[in-house]
Amino acid sequence: MPQASTNRAVYRTRNLSFQYGPAPVLTDVAMEIDAGEVACIVGPNGAGKSTLLRILGGLLPGYRGTVEFRDRPLAAWRARELARQVAYVPQQLEISFPYSVREVVLMGRLPHQTAPLFESAADVEAVESALAAADVAHLHGRTFGELSGGERQLVILASALAQEPRVMLLDEPTAFLDLKHQLMMARILRSLHDERQMTLVLVSHDLNLAEAFATRLLMFRGGALRHQITRADDGRLALEPEMIADVFDVDARAVVEARRERIVVTWGR
Numbered sequence: 698m699p700q701a702s703t704n705r706a707v708y709r710t711r712n713l714s715f716q717y718g719p720a721p722v723l724t725d726v727a728m729e730i731d732a733g734e735v736a737c738i739v740g741p742n743g744a745g746k747s748t749l750l751r752i753l754g755g756l757l758p759g760y761r762g763t764v765e766f767r768d769r770p771l772a773a774w775r776a777r778e779l780a781r782q783v784a785y786v787p788q789q790l791e792i793s794f795p796y797s798v799r800e801v802v803l804m805g806r807l808p809h810q811t812a813p814l815f816e817s818a819a820d821v822e823a824v825e826s827a828l829a830a831a832d833v834a835h836l837h838g839r840t841f842g843e844l845s846g847g848e849r850q851l852v853i854l855a856s857a858l859a860q861e862p863r864v865m866l867l868d869e870p871t872a873f874l875d876l877k878h879q880l881m882m883a884r885i886l887r888s889l890h891d892e893r894q895m896t897l898v899l900v901s902h903d904l905n906l907a908e909a910f911a912t913r914l915l916m917f918r919g920g921a922l923r924h925q926i927t928r929a930d931d932g933r934l935a936l937e938p939e940m941i942a943d944v945f946d947v948d949a950r951a952v953v954e955a956r957r958e959r960i961v962v963t964w965g966r
Contacts, residue, residue, distance in 0.1 A: 705768070707732045707864055707896050708753055712762035715748055722748045724920045725762070730913060732863075735890055735897045737907035740917035741945055746900040747868050749917075753898065754785040754866050780808035784857035786867040790849070792841050798852050799837040802827055805859030823859050831855035831885060847878030854885065864896040865889065871903065883910070904941070908934055918944045 706729045713726040723745045730736045738746045751757040752764060755771055764771040766779070784805070792801065805827065806820045816824075828834040831851045836844065841852060850870065857865060870886070871879045887910070889895040901907055907914055914934060916924040924940045942948060 705732065706730065706765075707734075707767060708898075709765040709768075710763060713749075713752070713760060713764060714762055715745075715752065715757070715760040722920050723752075723760070726920075726922050728915060728922055728925055730896065730898060732896055733890075733894045734912045735886075735910055736899070736913040736915060737911035738898065738900045738915045738917065739902065739904060739907055739944070743919075744917040744944075745920040746917055750785070750866050750868050750898065750900050754783055755779045756785060777808050780860060782862055783864045783866065784860045784862035786853055786857045786865065786870060788869045788872055790853050795840045795842060797837070798833060798839050798841055798844070798855075799824065799828070801841050801852055802837075802855045802859050805856035808860060823861055827855040827858035830858050830888070832881060847874045847881075850874060850878065851881065851885075854882070858889075862895070864898070867897065867899045869900055869902070871901070871906070886910070904936070908936055916940060916944045 708728075708730040710729075711727050713723055714721065715723040726749065738749060740746055748757065752760055753766075753771075755774065755776065758772070766774060766783070771779075796804075802824050803816065803820065806816075806823060809823075810817070810820065825834070828837055831854045833848065833851050833855055836848060836852065841849065844852065850873065854867075854870070867886075871882050874882060883906070886897060886899075890897055899907075899911075911934065912928045914924070914926040914936065915922060916926070923944050926935055926940075928934045
């Protein structure tokens with residue numbers, strides 16, 4: 698099971714607030730995410746999770762407060778410079794032009810390319826490595842629009858991997874996947890963390906996935922960070938039923954599975 702990193706913070710926010718028009722979406726968010734962590738952002742619909750992820754990716758300006766990436770204000774990073782370190786994986790990606798899978802993955806190399814019309818040896822190597830890591834090399838010649846939803850999501854992940862980032866931001870990476878592709882995605886993400894020491898920040902509705910996978914759990918409700926939990930040295934994540942009830946407004950209980958020694962969240966009494 699992943700353990701929390703002791704490295705310096707990759708992200709640090711203070712008094713972070715954001716609103717669309719008059720409606721507040723995030724309010725005074727203060728948090729840290731360390732290098733090498735798996736941070737899961739959870740909460741009900743409308744809690745501000747995806748908005749926070751887009752801000753961390755440098756995709757949503759206009760926030761108030763402080764956001765730092767590697768001890769520098771996020772706004773001080775040039776877009777191309779940031780994209781060489783941070784990759785953003787959306788829930789879905791619509792591509793109308795009939796690009797092949799390989800061409801879609803190659804798009805992830807744009808932050809590194811000096812001549813966009815030409816592939817360097819480094820680009821070719823990065824694309825082939827990303828296709829293999831996401832287990833979609835066999836799809837390289839297929840058109841993106843012909844793929845199933847699960848296959849598309851893995852190709853989007855491969856495109857992000859081609860960026861060769863140090864940090865990956867994923868918005869509900871398993872939301873629209875069948876069980877087979879959910880398991881594939883979880884296996885790939887665990888490999889990225891364990892073998893590449895990549896920092897992962899995930900938005901998820903799946904508390905059981907978060908409990909099993911996260912080194913840090915960020916629980917949001919109504920745009921506010923209500924609870925921030927880090928995994929203890931003994932591997933346990935102190936997710937209490939009262940926290941679940943506070944964030945999701947439901948009765949919940951945490952049941953210890955003796956054989957697996959992990960928490961399973963169940964709803965109701």
